[in-house]
Amino acid sequence: MGKGKAFIGIGMLCAVMTLCAGCGRQEKDDKVESIRIGVTVYDQYDTFVSQLMESFKVYARQKTGETGIAINIDVYNASASQSTQNAQVEEMLEDGCDVICVNLVDRTEPTTIIDMAESKNVPVVFFNRELVAEDLERWNQLYYVGAKALESGIMEGEIAAQAFKEDPSVDKNGDGIFQYVILEGEAGHQDSIVRTEYSVSTITDNGIEVEKLGYAIANWNRAQAQTKTAQMLNEYGKQIELILANNDDMALGAIDALKAAEISPEEWPVVVGIDGTDVGLESVKSGEMAGTVYNDKEGQARGMLDLAYALATDQDTSELNLEDGKYIRLPYQKILSEDVYQYLK
């Protein structure tokens, strides 16, 4: 078992068993019988990322069914350590993976991985945690699969603005100003930065004045969000009319705090999230969250798989319509309670 290898059994997910046919890249003219994809995730306990990986496995099985080519996938958990992740990539390259998919721990530190992959001529598909464009330019076999970050903030702001306009009781003190707190994901993550800025600017663009009471960084994490929200409830209490969370898990943590404080649901602030994870969708369905924004994990998983497959089998990637030859970015979708049934499994 490799260093920190997290999810077992995935290597055997292929419908067609690979005997020793092989991991190494095969010559173009040989018929490819199997490919090996190495994946490392920044934290296997992140709800959205783990659901994205589930979809990735589903599409890999489908692709094997369609093509007859066995797809072996090794998934490693970097447990929030960039040096662990670098060592995992080294191991995957030694194991002969044909392509590596990397959910960077530190999106500003891709250099070691890029250099190692380039020296072995193995393409890298980065996903979900976006490196800066200059780093993606460092070699012509680097790609990124993610989402259109800006949209998520805008849509979250639109959901909040709609709630304020449609229901006068949302403005608890009746001053015409939307008093809010915000729960932010990891500092420096592209989605935290963009969602924080655009959710708020979209509310004001919709003609609603806002007042920021407080904010907290809760690292995408439900338990941290509960603790931080409890502190803000102590400080601002009923003044809070809106809780904007950079993702669903933190919105759910905020709701945990509202429940723990025994605040009756009619008194709750509007709570909005992003992701549309299974638990997030359930919360929108029950009316606890006013809405969420769908982060298309199926689309991203399919994009990653199609791209990794094309690279591993030396196929032309032009059919994949990559932006600038390097990017796949999926759009977001707004989910209010009336839309939730289309998304629930």
Ligand code: GAL
């Ligand atoms: C975001 C997602 C968060 C978290 C983060 C990890 O796109 O909305 O919930 O998973 O990625 O990088």
